[in-house]
Amino acid sequence: MGKGDSGGPVPQHVAIIMDGNGRWAQQHKLPRLSGHEAGRKSVKRVVQAAIAHGVRYLTLYAFSVENWQRPREEVQGLMGLLRLVLREELAEMGREGVRLRAIGRLQDLPEAVREELAAAIEKTKSNTKLDLILALSYGSRVEITEAAKAIAREVKDGRLDPERIDENSISDHLYTRGIPDPDLLIRTSGEMRVSNFMLWQISYAEIHVTSVLWPDFGKEQFASALADYAKRERRFGGV
Ligand code: FPP
Numbered sequence: 001m002g003k004g005d006s007g008g009p010v011p012q013h014v015a016i017i018m019d020g021n022g023r024w025a026q027q028h029k030l031p032r033l034s035g036h037e038a039g040r041k042s043v044k045r046v047v048q049a050a051i052a053h054g055v056r057y058l059t060l061y062a063f064s065v066e067n068w069q070r071p072r073e074e075v076q077g078l079m080g081l082l083r084l085v086l087r088e089e090l091a092e093m094g095r096e097g098v099r100l101r102a103i104g105r106l107q108d109l110p111e112a113v114r115e116e117l118a119a120a121i122e123k124t125k126s127n128t129k130l131d132l133i134l135a136l137s138y139g140s141r142v143e144i145t146e147a148a149k150a151i152a153r154e155v156k157d158g159r160l161d162p163e164r165i166d167e168n169s170i171s172d173h174l175y176t177r178g179i180p181d182p183d184l185l186i187r188t189s190g191e192m193r194v195s196n197f198m199l200w201q202i203s204y205a206e207i208h209v210t211s212v213l214w215p216d217f218g219k220e221q222f223a224s225a226l227a228d229y230a231k232r233e234r235r236f237g238g239v
Helices: 021-027 032-053 065-069 072-095 111-123 140-156 167-171 219-231
Strands: 013-017 057-064 098-103 130-138 184-187 206-209
Touching: 021 032, 032 057, 032 072, 032 130, 032 219, 057 065, 057 072, 065 072, 065 130, 072 098, 072 111, 072 130, 098 111, 140 167, 184 219, 206 219
Parallel strands: 013 057, 013 184, 057 130, 098 130, 184 206
Antiparallel strands: none
Protein backbone atom coordinates (compact mmCIF):
# COMPACT_ATOMS: atom_id res chain seq x y z
CA MET A 1 0.00 0.00 0.00
CA GLY A 2 1.46 3.38 -1.01
CA LYS A 3 1.42 6.67 0.91
CA GLY A 4 -0.86 9.50 -0.19
CA ASP A 5 -0.38 13.27 -0.18
CA SER A 6 -1.37 13.37 3.49
CA GLY A 7 1.12 10.61 4.32
CA GLY A 8 -1.72 8.17 5.00
CA PRO A 9 -2.34 4.93 3.12
CA VAL A 10 -3.65 5.00 -0.46
CA PRO A 11 -6.32 2.38 -1.18
CA GLN A 12 -5.10 -0.26 -3.59
CA HIS A 13 -8.58 -0.81 -4.98
CA VAL A 14 -11.31 1.84 -5.22
CA ALA A 15 -14.84 0.89 -6.32
CA ILE A 16 -17.41 3.53 -7.27
CA ILE A 17 -21.19 3.51 -7.53
CA MET A 18 -21.60 6.36 -10.03
CA ASP A 19 -25.03 7.70 -9.16
CA GLY A 20 -26.92 10.90 -9.91
CA ASN A 21 -26.64 11.39 -13.67
CA GLY A 22 -30.44 11.61 -13.99
CA ARG A 23 -30.76 14.16 -11.19
CA TRP A 24 -27.93 16.23 -12.65
CA ALA A 25 -29.75 16.33 -16.00
CA GLN A 26 -33.01 17.30 -14.27
CA GLN A 27 -31.26 20.12 -12.39
CA HIS A 28 -29.90 21.44 -15.70
CA LYS A 29 -33.26 20.94 -17.48
CA LEU A 30 -31.62 18.49 -19.90
CA PRO A 31 -32.64 15.01 -21.09
CA ARG A 32 -31.41 12.10 -18.94
CA LEU A 33 -28.93 11.03 -21.60
CA SER A 34 -27.13 14.37 -21.29
CA GLY A 35 -26.56 13.44 -17.66
CA HIS A 36 -24.92 10.18 -18.70
CA GLU A 37 -22.91 12.07 -21.32
CA ALA A 38 -21.64 14.41 -18.58
CA GLY A 39 -20.97 11.32 -16.44
CA ARG A 40 -18.69 9.99 -19.13
CA LYS A 41 -16.42 13.00 -18.64
CA SER A 42 -16.26 12.26 -14.91
CA VAL A 43 -15.09 8.73 -15.74
CA LYS A 44 -12.16 10.18 -17.64
CA ARG A 45 -11.28 12.63 -14.83
CA VAL A 46 -11.45 9.94 -12.18
CA VAL A 47 -9.29 7.50 -14.14
CA GLN A 48 -6.62 10.21 -14.41
CA ALA A 49 -6.94 11.04 -10.71
CA ALA A 50 -6.64 7.36 -9.75
CA ILE A 51 -3.43 7.06 -11.76
CA ALA A 52 -2.06 10.26 -10.22
CA HIS A 53 -2.72 8.97 -6.68
CA GLY A 54 -1.20 5.55 -7.32
CA VAL A 55 -4.44 3.58 -7.00
CA ARG A 56 -3.89 0.19 -8.67
CA TYR A 57 -7.48 -1.01 -9.31
CA LEU A 58 -10.55 1.10 -10.08
CA THR A 59 -13.95 -0.58 -10.46
CA LEU A 60 -16.84 1.46 -11.86
CA TYR A 61 -20.48 0.34 -11.63
CA ALA A 62 -21.47 1.38 -15.14
CA PHE A 63 -24.56 -0.75 -15.76
CA SER A 64 -26.43 -3.08 -13.42
CA VAL A 65 -28.54 -6.14 -14.28
CA GLU A 66 -31.50 -4.07 -13.07
CA ASN A 67 -30.67 -1.23 -15.52
CA TRP A 68 -32.02 -3.27 -18.46
CA GLN A 69 -35.47 -2.33 -17.14
CA ARG A 70 -34.93 1.36 -17.98
CA PRO A 71 -36.67 2.84 -21.06
CA ARG A 72 -35.31 1.46 -24.33
CA GLU A 73 -33.90 4.80 -25.53
CA GLU A 74 -31.97 5.24 -22.28
CA VAL A 75 -30.52 1.70 -22.47
CA GLN A 76 -29.56 2.26 -26.12
CA GLY A 77 -28.07 5.64 -25.24
CA LEU A 78 -25.98 4.11 -22.46
CA MET A 79 -24.74 1.32 -24.76
CA GLY A 80 -23.79 3.98 -27.32
CA LEU A 81 -21.86 5.92 -24.67
CA LEU A 82 -20.13 2.75 -23.59
CA ARG A 83 -18.96 2.18 -27.16
CA LEU A 84 -17.65 5.74 -27.30
CA VAL A 85 -15.73 5.21 -24.07
CA LEU A 86 -14.27 1.96 -25.39
CA ARG A 87 -13.33 3.42 -28.73
CA GLU A 88 -12.22 6.96 -27.94
CA GLU A 89 -11.28 7.35 -24.28
CA LEU A 90 -9.65 3.96 -24.00
CA ALA A 91 -7.24 4.55 -26.83
CA GLU A 92 -5.89 7.45 -24.78
CA MET A 93 -6.17 5.62 -21.45
CA GLY A 94 -4.34 2.67 -22.98
CA ARG A 95 -1.40 4.93 -23.79
CA GLU A 96 -1.40 6.06 -20.16
CA GLY A 97 -0.98 2.46 -18.95
CA VAL A 98 -4.61 1.51 -18.25
CA ARG A 99 -5.61 -2.12 -18.53
CA LEU A 100 -9.32 -2.58 -19.18
CA ARG A 101 -11.22 -5.44 -17.58
CA ALA A 102 -14.94 -6.13 -17.24
CA ILE A 103 -17.14 -7.97 -14.76
CA GLY A 104 -20.80 -8.94 -15.09
CA ARG A 105 -23.09 -10.87 -17.43
CA LEU A 106 -21.16 -9.71 -20.49
CA GLN A 107 -23.13 -12.16 -22.65
CA ASP A 108 -26.17 -9.85 -22.17
CA LEU A 109 -24.49 -6.94 -23.97
CA PRO A 110 -25.26 -6.18 -27.64
CA GLU A 111 -22.85 -7.91 -29.98
CA ALA A 112 -21.26 -4.67 -31.22
CA VAL A 113 -20.46 -3.66 -27.62
CA ARG A 114 -19.13 -7.13 -26.79
CA GLU A 115 -16.78 -7.00 -29.77
CA GLU A 116 -15.52 -3.54 -28.92
CA LEU A 117 -15.07 -4.55 -25.29
CA ALA A 118 -13.12 -7.69 -26.20
CA ALA A 119 -10.88 -5.65 -28.51
CA ALA A 120 -10.15 -3.04 -25.82
CA ILE A 121 -9.44 -5.75 -23.22
CA GLU A 122 -7.06 -7.53 -25.60
CA LYS A 123 -5.31 -4.33 -26.66
CA THR A 124 -4.61 -3.16 -23.10
CA LYS A 125 -3.87 -6.52 -21.44
CA SER A 126 -0.15 -5.85 -20.91
CA ASN A 127 -0.67 -2.47 -19.20
CA THR A 128 0.17 -2.36 -15.51
CA LYS A 129 -0.45 1.15 -14.20
CA LEU A 130 -4.15 0.93 -13.43
CA ASP A 131 -6.67 -1.87 -13.91
CA LEU A 132 -9.95 -0.19 -14.89
CA ILE A 133 -12.71 -2.69 -14.21
CA LEU A 134 -16.09 -1.88 -15.70
CA ALA A 135 -19.08 -3.57 -14.06
CA LEU A 136 -21.48 -4.15 -16.95
CA SER A 137 -24.81 -5.95 -16.67
CA TYR A 138 -23.48 -6.61 -13.18
CA GLY A 139 -25.42 -7.91 -10.21
CA SER A 140 -23.78 -9.25 -7.09
CA ARG A 141 -26.46 -11.81 -6.26
CA VAL A 142 -26.32 -13.20 -9.81
CA GLU A 143 -22.52 -13.37 -9.50
CA ILE A 144 -22.71 -15.30 -6.21
CA THR A 145 -25.45 -17.58 -7.59
CA GLU A 146 -23.33 -18.40 -10.64
CA ALA A 147 -20.37 -19.13 -8.35
CA ALA A 148 -22.54 -21.50 -6.25
CA LYS A 149 -23.63 -23.32 -9.42
CA ALA A 150 -20.06 -23.71 -10.68
CA ILE A 151 -18.92 -25.04 -7.31
CA ALA A 152 -21.88 -27.45 -7.17
CA ARG A 153 -20.93 -28.78 -10.62
CA GLU A 154 -17.35 -29.42 -9.47
CA VAL A 155 -18.64 -31.31 -6.43
CA LYS A 156 -21.07 -33.33 -8.56
CA ASP A 157 -18.30 -34.27 -11.00
CA GLY A 158 -16.13 -35.43 -8.11
CA ARG A 159 -13.55 -32.69 -8.70
CA LEU A 160 -14.11 -30.93 -5.38
CA ASP A 161 -14.58 -32.21 -1.83
CA PRO A 162 -17.34 -30.12 -0.16
CA GLU A 163 -15.34 -30.14 3.10
CA ARG A 164 -12.56 -28.26 1.33
CA ILE A 165 -14.75 -25.34 0.24
CA ASP A 166 -13.50 -22.20 1.96
CA GLU A 167 -13.74 -18.42 1.42
CA ASN A 168 -11.02 -18.59 -1.24
CA SER A 169 -13.06 -21.16 -3.19
CA ILE A 170 -15.93 -18.68 -3.33
CA SER A 171 -13.68 -15.72 -4.28
CA ASP A 172 -12.09 -17.82 -7.02
CA HIS A 173 -15.47 -18.37 -8.67
CA LEU A 174 -16.53 -14.73 -8.74
CA TYR A 175 -16.05 -12.45 -11.76
CA THR A 176 -13.33 -10.68 -9.73
CA ARG A 177 -11.14 -13.78 -9.44
CA GLY A 178 -7.55 -12.69 -8.81
CA ILE A 179 -8.48 -9.05 -8.13
CA PRO A 180 -7.98 -7.86 -4.53
CA ASP A 181 -11.14 -6.75 -2.70
CA PRO A 182 -11.95 -3.02 -2.78
CA ASP A 183 -10.46 -1.07 0.15
CA LEU A 184 -12.68 1.93 -0.48
CA LEU A 185 -16.22 2.12 -1.84
CA ILE A 186 -17.41 5.54 -3.02
CA ARG A 187 -21.04 6.31 -3.74
CA THR A 188 -22.08 9.63 -5.24
CA SER A 189 -25.37 11.53 -4.94
CA GLY A 190 -25.96 10.78 -1.28
CA GLU A 191 -27.87 7.51 -1.37
CA MET A 192 -27.07 5.18 1.56
CA ARG A 193 -27.34 1.90 -0.34
CA VAL A 194 -25.02 -0.70 -1.85
CA SER A 195 -27.46 -1.61 -4.65
CA ASN A 196 -26.38 -5.22 -5.31
CA PHE A 197 -22.77 -4.13 -5.92
CA MET A 198 -19.84 -6.41 -4.96
CA LEU A 199 -21.60 -7.68 -1.82
CA TRP A 200 -18.96 -10.34 -1.13
CA GLN A 201 -15.97 -8.20 -2.09
CA ILE A 202 -16.84 -5.10 0.00
CA SER A 203 -17.02 -7.03 3.29
CA TYR A 204 -14.23 -4.93 4.84
CA ALA A 205 -14.27 -1.89 2.55
CA GLU A 206 -14.42 1.61 3.98
CA ILE A 207 -17.45 3.47 2.64
CA HIS A 208 -17.43 7.11 1.53
CA VAL A 209 -20.76 8.62 0.50
CA THR A 210 -20.82 12.10 -1.00
CA SER A 211 -23.86 14.16 -1.92
CA VAL A 212 -22.06 15.35 -5.09
CA LEU A 213 -23.78 14.04 -8.23
CA TRP A 214 -21.60 11.86 -10.49
CA PRO A 215 -21.29 14.43 -13.34
CA ASP A 216 -19.94 16.95 -10.77
CA PHE A 217 -17.46 14.45 -9.33
CA GLY A 218 -13.87 15.13 -10.31
CA LYS A 219 -10.26 15.22 -9.15
CA GLU A 220 -10.96 17.23 -5.98
CA GLN A 221 -13.80 14.98 -4.83
CA PHE A 222 -11.68 11.92 -5.54
CA ALA A 223 -8.81 13.39 -3.51
CA SER A 224 -11.12 14.12 -0.57
CA ALA A 225 -12.50 10.57 -0.64
CA LEU A 226 -8.91 9.31 -0.46
CA ALA A 227 -8.10 11.74 2.36
CA ASP A 228 -11.19 10.49 4.24
CA TYR A 229 -9.98 6.91 3.73
CA ALA A 230 -6.47 7.76 4.96
CA LYS A 231 -7.95 8.90 8.31
CA ARG A 232 -9.87 5.68 8.91
CA GLU A 233 -8.51 3.01 11.20
CA ARG A 234 -9.13 -0.36 9.59
CA ARG A 235 -9.41 -3.19 12.08
CA PHE A 236 -10.89 -6.05 10.01
CA GLY A 237 -12.89 -7.18 13.03
CA GLY A 238 -9.89 -7.06 15.39
CA VAL A 239 -9.25 -4.48 18.14
C1 FPP B 1 -26.53 6.36 -12.46
O1 FPP B 1 -27.22 7.55 -12.60
C2 FPP B 1 -25.65 6.07 -13.58
C3 FPP B 1 -25.80 5.05 -14.46
C4 FPP B 1 -26.92 4.10 -14.41
C5 FPP B 1 -24.89 4.83 -15.59
C6 FPP B 1 -23.46 5.22 -15.43
C7 FPP B 1 -22.95 5.70 -16.74
C8 FPP B 1 -22.02 6.66 -16.93
C9 FPP B 1 -21.28 7.28 -15.83
C10 FPP B 1 -21.75 7.21 -18.29
C11 FPP B 1 -21.07 6.34 -19.26
C12 FPP B 1 -19.86 5.70 -18.83
C13 FPP B 1 -19.61 4.40 -19.09
C14 FPP B 1 -18.36 3.76 -18.61
C15 FPP B 1 -20.59 3.59 -19.82
P1 FPP B 1 -28.80 7.53 -12.57
O2 FPP B 1 -29.27 7.58 -13.97
O3 FPP B 1 -29.26 6.35 -11.78
O4 FPP B 1 -29.10 8.86 -11.82
P2 FPP B 1 -30.40 9.23 -10.95
O5 FPP B 1 -30.43 8.27 -9.79
O6 FPP B 1 -30.15 10.63 -10.54
O7 FPP B 1 -31.57 9.08 -11.88
